[in-house]
Amino acid sequence: TNALLSRSMYGYQFFFEDNIIESKNFFKGEYWDVPQFNAVGMRIKNNIARLGKGLENNAYDLYGIGINSPFVWNGYNLDTLSIDISNNTIETYHGIYGQSEGLITIKSFPYRAEGMPVFKVSIKDNILNGKSKIETRGIYYYGSSQAYSDPDKDVLLNISGNEIKNMRYQGMRIYYAKGRISNNTLRNNSQDNWGYDGYPVIYVN
Numbered sequence: 001t002n003a004l005l006s007r008s009m010y011g012y013q014f015f016f017e018d019n020i021i022e023s024k025n026f027f028k029g030e031y032w033d034v035p036q037f038n039a040v041g042m043r044i045k046n047n048i049a050r051l052g053k054g055l056e057n058n059a060y061d062l063y064g065i066g067i068n069s070p071f072v073w074n075g076y077n078l079d080t081l082s083i084d085i086s087n088n089t090i091e092t093y094h095g096i097y098g099q100s101e102g103l104i105t106i107k108s109f110p111y112r113a114e115g116m117p118v119f120k121v122s123i124k125d126n127i128l129n130g131k132s133k134i135e136t137r138g139i140y141y142y143g144s145s146q147a148y149s150d151p152d153k154d155v156l157l158n159i160s161g162n163e164i165k166n167m168r169y170q171g172m173r174i175y176y177a178k179g180r181i182s183n184n185t186l187r188n189n190s191q192d193n194w195g196y197d198g199y200p201v202i203y204v205n
Contacts, residue, residue, distance in 0.1 A: 095134030102140035138164035
């Protein structure tokens with residue numbers, strides 16, 4: 001079961017607030033494993049999610065807050081497009097599906113062109129508990145490589161005040177980010193510490 005099964009929110013704002021979720025998935029795409037949104041703004045706040053609670057012990061492939069293609073590509077008439085993911089509590093009772101990447105996943109930003117708005121992503125004051133289940137990771141963020149290399153094309157990230165614990169993989173895995181990571185608490189993460197450089201608690205590339 002899914003708290004949300006999405007095809008696209010193309011060109012709209014999206015709000016998901018003050019819910020209690022006990023299901024297999026938080027967000028799931030109808031045609032994509034991690035749903036595409038293409039929105040002009042998103043707010044996901046004050047939710048409590050217990051993913052997989054009550055399922056059989058060998059259940060896995062759960063999805064957390066997964067956001068693929070977060071912003072509409074042609075929002076030229078707007079100054080700023082933003083995502084606010086804050087004050088959510090997410091714990092998983094089974095493993096996370098590989099393409100979901102993390103309990104909070106944001107990836108696949110649109111190509112940046114002249115005149116496009118600033119993109120702002122805020123992930124704040126969330127509590128994420130992987131309960132040491134298979135393939136769990138706290139936050140996975142894959143930003144815009146184009147915006148990362150061009151200071152005139154802004155994608156601004158703020159990850160702060162989160163508590164992330166009991167992940168088999170990293171507490172955070174971050175690619176192509178401009179912004180701030182501050183005041184987060186990470187405990188008992190990177191439990192599957194293998195490979196030539198292991199799994200650092202926070203991986204930034």
